[in-house]
Amino acid sequence: MQGYIVKRILIAAFTVFTVLTVVFFVFRLGPADPVMVMLPPNATPQDAENLTKKFGLDKPLMVQYGNYLKNAFRGDFGSSFRFDEPALRVLLMRFPATLKLGLVTFILSVTVGLSIGLISAVKPDSIIDRIGRLFALAGMSLPSFWVGIMLILFFGVTLRWLPIAGRGTPLHYIMPAFCMSLYPIALITRLSRSSMLDALKSDYVVMARIKGVPEFYVILVHAFKNASIPVITVIFGIFGALMVGSAVVVEYIFSWPGIGRLVMESFFARDYPVVQVFVIVVTCMVVTLNLIVDIIYAYIDPRIRYQ
């Protein structure tokens, strides 16, 4: 068990390191010269030289890479061009807004997705199953930006029930959270339904019933425990990546002051340090979520725990 976790942590650390390296080379070797990008149009060549020196861009690439890694481990990813503040700090200031919306989305997706999935599997072809399947189909195929705009038009503009931008009150969460959770709910519903159906068909479930185990216990302990393994992968594993993707879109549509919106703004303003730190922070988040999944697996599945 301990060996297993140590191994997972090492793999996670290696992944983060790889991403740091890739980010460095992509941003340094990319076509855009950061110095030219940063300077105002009327800058002199002297200005350019000063700036190049200031960022150490005149040094050999490997030396730059070494410095970059050293700084990265200290949490220093350069300064934002726009705000003249450490890029990480700029990002972290906007982080709580994203985190709160993410958390609401997460809880909404998991509770709704799991409940519909479970009920559908236990009572196939019931009303809930049919509605769930329809909803899953919609959630899988409707793009979140379209849903967002429709929601704004209908509940925000026409009915004027819900605020269309910003945050502050619980009401502000409803539309963006709904919009962001559409796809995860669909995914979790489908997956939990199918893995639960498989589990309910299995011999160990029949054996439990043969022993006179009551149905709720059969479903929740015997079947669900087994069915949860693939579902957890989705919930934590893909969730991180998925949320970041839709956070960028949804935060932009609803003017949500989080990191998704920040990265769009930074991107258009060519504020590369912020974009760079966004990529790194998001990777770390995804890697951490995967690590959590691996540890949960070990907790659920004795075959992993004892290997």
Add this chain to the structure above:
Amino acid sequence: MHSNQDNLLELQDVTTTFFTKQGEVRAVDGVSFSVGKGEVVGLVGESGCGKSVTSLSIMRLVPQPAGKIVSGRILFKNEDLMEKTAEEMRQLRGDRISMILQDPMVAMNQLLTVGKQLGEPYKFHDKVRGSLREMCIRLLEKVKVPAPESRVDDYPFQFSGGMSQRALIAMGIANNPDLLIADEPTTALDVTIAAQVLKLMKEIQRETDASIILITHDLATVAQICTRVIVMYAGRIVETAPIKIFYKNPAHPYSVGLIRSVPVLGQPVDRLFSISGQPPSLFAMPKGCRFAPRCNKAEKKCFKHYPPETWLDENHSVACWLYPGD
């Protein structure tokens, strides 16, 4: 009719159908038989003939939603199980009626300890007296799993095939059921382990005086432990007989084939008989006798009408036109 008050279990014309996309499958088609108190009955037949579905029907655990017991009565202690509520059935299962599934490796939940799964028949029938863990250890001891005190905390993947089968048997007998259905308890095991498990089942039977339905396609196993044989073919019962009569005077041509295909010590293996052909597809069942396409005694009538059940003597019945009855 050959029903009497001493029967523990009696199936009357039970039909279990699967409604699949490809069509209806009558996996069990009008099956009637009975099992006496303390009797050990062998239920034999080729793969797919409906042995497991028959047992699951008795447990009222036919796979849902495709499968359904569409008609018949299943009398257990003279009460019709078909009329019991879900909760009444649950109370019977694992207490008075129990079953051991075919494949021990998949019949156990890989994520729960063996002990936890062993304890369930006690826990859910209010039979826990003192320490549940202690009861589970006693149970493992009873089925001769070595080092039960530590094994009780193991997970199924840490058990060998033979030990898993023993653990499964232990779950089946926890509450000393009146009826135990053992679905091919030795098929998944190698010969020596299979012999040990069979010996164990004999001992348990003697100790608890449970009625046992032993399902197998191996007549050698039947000979070792059963007092009576029920032969199934393509969803129907074709012959039932006491074991001695069955071996000496098998009536149905299919039974004759089965017996001749059992290797006999001292007889050269190349003379081993096997029934040619395949059992019929349950989707395209022959109209008459289901064995007719493979039967060397088949006549015209056999292909037209299904033969009725005929009693050759008090305990020996057969469904074949060679024995037209009275």
